[in-house]
Amino acid sequence: MNIRMAVLRRPVAAGSALLLAVALAACSQGPGASSPAATSGTGSSAGAGAGTTVNATLTEFKVELDKTQVPAGTVTFQVTNNGTIVHEFVVFKTDDAPDALPTASEESEVNEDDPSLTSMGEVEDVDPGASKSFTADLEPGKYVAICNVEGHYMAGMHVPFTVQ
Ligand SMILES: [Cu+2]
The missing domain is CATH 1.20.5 (Single alpha-helices involved in coiled-coils or other helix-helix interfaces)
Structure with missing residues (x-):
């Protein structure tokens, strides 16, 4: 017992x-x-401190973001190429219309050095199926994200977003 x-x-x-x-x-x-008692973002599990993760998806020939309004501060762009060719992802702060960014002469790409554009960061050579990320400190304003592989911007790879 x-x-x-x-x-x-x-x-x-x-x-x-x-x-x-x-x-x-x-x-x-x-x-x-x-x-994250913050406003919009499900602040993801990115790690230390506050910050927002924006997931960007690249395909032929589109750039899609999972958020078009982003709180100011630290923003991590998690970029995934779901297409079949190499793409890149560049973020500009600009008041220009997303489809009317200044282009480089004789080249079918956006002139990243134009004074109306402020580059906030980028990832290049994102292979099909691959992901890359970068972090930027963004102040309130208007932004445009593009792929600047030759010809891709003109083919439609641009998307606007706002930081508030
Ligand atoms: Cu592209």
């Missing part, structure tokens, strides 16, 4: 210890997951 009780107790104790461990693990993840 005593032996049986002892045997029976052990699994129960082990079980509650396991539950406790699970509860503790859940708790330790809790604050991080629930803290």
Whole structure:
């Protein structure tokens, strides 16, 4: 009888210890997951501190963002090429219309050095199926993200977004 009780107790104790461990693990993840009391973004799990992750998807010939309004501050662009050829992703701060950026003479691409454009960062040579990311500190204003592989901007690879 005593032996049986002892045997029976052990699994129960082990079980509650396991539950406790699970509860503790859940708790330790809790604050991080629930803290973004911020406005729009599901601040992703990017890591330390505040910040917004914008997921960008490149295809032939489109640039798509999962957010078009982004809170000012640290923004991480997670860029994925879902197309079949190499693309790139460049972010400009500009008041120019997304489809009317200044082009480089004799070349079918945007002139990244034009004074009406302020480059905030980019990733080049994103292979099909690959992802690259970069982080920028963005102040409020109007922005345009493009692919500046020759000919791709003209083919439609541009998208506007706003930082507020
Ligand atoms: Cu492209």
